[in-house]
Every structure is written in C-alpha cells, then in structure tokens.
Amino acid sequence: MRQSHQLSLVGFLLFSLIPSQLCTICEVSKENFSRLNPLINTMINSKYSKGIQAANVLLSLKLVGIQNQNLEQQLIQQVHDNEENKDLTSGQLALLILALGACQNSDETFVYSYLVSQLEKKFQEEIKNMEVHHGNPLTNYYQLSLDVLALCLFNGNYSITEVTNLFTLENKNFYFGGQFSVDTGAMAVLALTCVKKRIVNGQTETDEENFKHINNHTQSLVKKILSEKKENGLIGNIFSTGEAMQALFVSSNYYNKNEWNCQQTLDTVLKEIPRGAFRVPTAAAQILPALMGKTYLDLTKNSSCASGSGNLNISTQEPVSVAPTSSPSYILVHYSVKINETYSTNVTVPKGSVFLDVMEEAQKINEAVFRFTVVESSWGPYITSVQGLKANNNHRTYWELLSDNKPVSQGVGSYVVHNGEKLEVRWSKY
Ligand code: CBY
Numbered sequence: 348m349r350q351s352h353q354l355s356l357v358g359f360l361l362f363s364l365i366p367s368q369l370c371t372i373c374e375v376s377k378e379n380f381s382r383l384n385p386l387i388n389t390m391i392n393s394k395y396s397k398g399i400q401a402a403n404v405l406l407s408l409k410l411v412g413i414q415n416q417n418l419e420q421q422l423i424q425q426v427h428d429n430e431e432n433k434d435l436t437s438g439q440l441a442l443l444i445l446a447l448g449a450c451q452n453s454d455e456t457f458v459y460s461y462l463v464s465q466l467e468k469k470f471q472e473e474i475k476n477m478e479v480h481h482g483n484p485l486t487n488y489y490q491l492s493l494d495v496l497a498l499c500l501f502n503g504n505y506s507i508t509e510v511t512n513l514f515t516l517e518n519k520n521f522y523f524g525g526q527f528s529v530d531t532g533a534m535a536v537l538a539l540t541c542v543k544k545r546i547v548n549g550q551t552e553t554d555e556e557n558f559k560h561i562n563n564h565t566q567s568l569v570k571k572i573l574s575e576k577k578e579n580g581l582i583g584n585i586f587s588t589g590e591a592m593q594a595l596f597v598s599s600n601y602y603n604k605n606e607w608n609c610q611q612t613l614d615t616v617l618k619e620i621p622r623g624a625f626r627v628p629t630a631a632a633q634i635l636p637a638l639m640g641k642t643y644l645d646l647t648k649n650s651s652c653a654s655g656s657g658n659l660n661i662s663t664q665e666p667v668s669v670a671p672t673s674s675p676s677y678i679l680v681h682y683s684v685k686i687n688e689t690y691s692t693n694v695t696v697p698k699g700s701v702f703l704d705v706m707e708e709a710q711k712i713n714e715a716v717f718r719f720t721v722v723e724s725s726w727g728p729y730i731t732s733v734q735g736l737k738a739n740n741n742h743r744t745y746w747e748l749l750s751d752n753k754p755v756s757q758g759v760g761s762y763v764v765h766n767g768e769k770l771e772v773r774w775s776k777y
Pocket of ligand 1 (some may be wrong): 439
C-alpha cells in the first residue's frame, strides 16, 4: 500500500519535472564513418600490458558494435587469475564489470554477479574512507560515479540516500585545485541518470525527497558542465568532451536546445582526430561512443550493442607510424622539481621526447634529487613519488606537471617536450 503510494508520487513528479524522456543525440553521419578509423585502429592495434587498460577499450568497442574476442579473453583471464581483485581500485573493478557485462544476455551476466558483490564492498570502503579522512575517498569521485553506474546497471546494492548525499555540486570532490572537473561531473550525471531511471521504472524504491534531490543534483551538474563549454564547442578540454557529450545526451530535458550546439562540438572533435589527439587508447575509447551517439547507459540494452558494426567499415591496418629521422637532433630543456625549494637542471634529450624521458635523464644526472616512481594508469604512466615524497589521496596531494608555469593537459608518457621549454614537477594539493 505504502509502496504504491510512493510510486504514484514518483509518477506525478516524473510528469511534472520531466515532460518527455527525449534524448537529444547528434552523431557522425555514415559518410563520415571513415574519419573514425584512426580511433578504432588505435584501440584494436595497441598492446595492453595490464588487463585493466583494456577494459575501457572493450567497453567502448562493444558499445559501437565491434567484437574483439582477444580483448575479452584477456579480461576474463585477469578475472580468473585474481579472483579477489584485491589490487583493483573501485573504479577499475566497475569498468571491468561494465566491459564484461556489456551486451550480454541475462544468464551470462549472472556469471559476473560475484564481481558486483565485490564492487558493493569497495564502494562502501570508499565511503568509509570519506568518513575517516575529511571527506576524501580512497580514489576520487570519477571512480565513485563509475561504481554507482556499474551497481545501478548490473543490479548491485547501494543506498539511494547515500548516493543522494554524496553527489551534491558543492562537494569538493568535483573540483581539482578549485577547477570543476568536467570528466567527473559527466560521469556523475550518467550515474545519477541511471539511478533516476530505475526509480521511475519502479525497479528501485525511494521517497519523494531523495528523488527530488537526485533531479536537482543532476540539473546543477548539467548546468556546470555547460558552463565549461568553450568557443570551439569543446566541453572542458578535448579529453573530457566525449563523456560530457554522453552526459548531455541523457540529460537533454535539463537544458534548452539553444544552450548546446552538439554539431559544433562534434565537428571540432572530428578535426582533432587526424591531429593525433586520441593516440592514447583510453582517449580513443572515451571519445568514440559519443561520436556514434551512444552512452554508457546503453550498455545493458542488447539492441543498442548489436547495431552499429554493420555500418562501420573498419579497416584494421597498423597505424601509420611517423618514420623517425635517421640522425636524431637534440633539444635542451630546463627541468625542476619543486617541493618548498626548487631543484633544477638542464637536460638534453632527442627531439620528440616526452616529459618522462626528461625525468629519466635528470634522474641519471642526480639520482638523489631527481629520483621518482611511476605506476601504469589507464592513461599511461602516472608519477606517484619524487625524491621519495609520495602522493596521497587522503591528503589530496599529488605531483603536478607544468610547462612554463602552466599545468599541462597530458600525462608524462604523452606530453612531447620542446626546445627551450621550462618543465616542472611540483608538489601540489588538489
Ligand atoms: N580514472 C581516474 O581515476 C582518473 C579520473 C580523472 C578525473 C581523469 C583525469 C578523467 C578521466 N577521463 O579519466 C583524473 N584525472 C583524476 C581524478 C586526477 C587526480 C588523481 C588522484 C586521485 N584522487 O584519484 C589528480 C591528482 C587531480 C590528477 N588527475 C592529476 C593529473 C596530473 C597527473 C600528473 C602525474 N602525477 O603524473 C595531470 C597530468 C595534470 C597535471 N598537469 O599535473 C592529469 N591528471 C591529467 C592531464 C589528466 C587528463 C589526462 C589527459 C591525457 N591525454 O593524458 C585527464 C583525462 C585525467 C586522466 N587527468 Co588527472 C583529465 C582531462 O584532461 N580531461 C578511472 C580509472 C579506472 O581509469
């Protein structure tokens, strides 16, 4: 009785707040499909040393309807090899579930239900850490959003009240150094939209109050994402645009048509593909679904996964590598490590070197001052410590990369350095 009462209220709210379930999508037209080939080639031809790097790629390929048995096997192997998945962060496990669970029939998804229970635990550990460490999760809100999304899509347990309280726009975890993280906001919108849909469809129960809050949070996040739209149509930067597009696709009833010119965003992204912006497989994986008009919420719709590949005419030639010049010319850069004091040196590296090469050269010059450690992330190498001083999520500390005093927008493995540049790794707080 009480339940049906709640549902009727929810139904009323639905019709008053969401006049239509319209989903505005703009996508690459058939004539332009070949412009996506570099993305698909990058994803298919890259070697994935760790299974988890492949998760994002597999997920993306499945969404646009491309099968890749190889990658799928690699991931399944990883799942069998370490059954407890102790070394995975919550978001990595969520991605694994999304990738393996995508486009399956219901009996197959059942096989992975133990992964979903592991994720429930990891999500709780994130929340516990926030309680103990001044609201700082073990990882970050991008990963918490992935957690909620995977739990929501694959029938895991989570408390709606907890989710409602976590994802308010005011929460500091949406910001890094005062700057709103579009990637994080977009992933949160996708997660909240999934939760909202389940409530509306009567698959999850909640009260009117929570439902109203979820709507309001989504609304403010969408507004904030739109406020990060640049003149050329990118939202945040080139790397956050794909996920921002997905968020805007599923939330079109929260903004007016004239607030976002989707076609302009699409055109700008398409122009960036041949310039090599998406050479990192994860970058390609995160942009492709949106370009094909897909979102992570389509993952459990079988029909959506099957279509698409028939239309994409994929040519899987090896990516054309730029032939290195026979005699490398060298460039000189200035490199510093800044903690309180600044430690500097000049470094000579071959032209075309990346930030990491400079750090390695500096380390050879002075091990005590310039030694550092890296871990492999889905975007490539990530610096975890310099001079033995370790980044710590509980304290929101990290090693920031700068060029000529401005933060760079790529990681150490991708950022190509230039002659005369002033590079710095700085002990910072986000
Ligand atoms: N993924 C994650 O957990 C990462 C989430 C993410 C929001 C991510 C960007 C977005 C995405 N789409 O994946 C993110 N970065 C986070 C959370 C962080 C923080 C990591 C610590 C934590 N609490 O988890 C932190 C410290 C604020 C951070 N990113 C730092 C950096 C710098 C790394 C420097 C280093 N020590 O190696 C750097 C290089 C910025 C700088 N100038 O110092 C940085 N991030 C960049 C550039 C990026 C973009 C990478 C783009 C690229 N082509 O390489 C990014 C896509 C990303 C990865 N960060 Co962070 C953001 C963007 O530009 N749109 C889930 C997991 C399962 O994969």
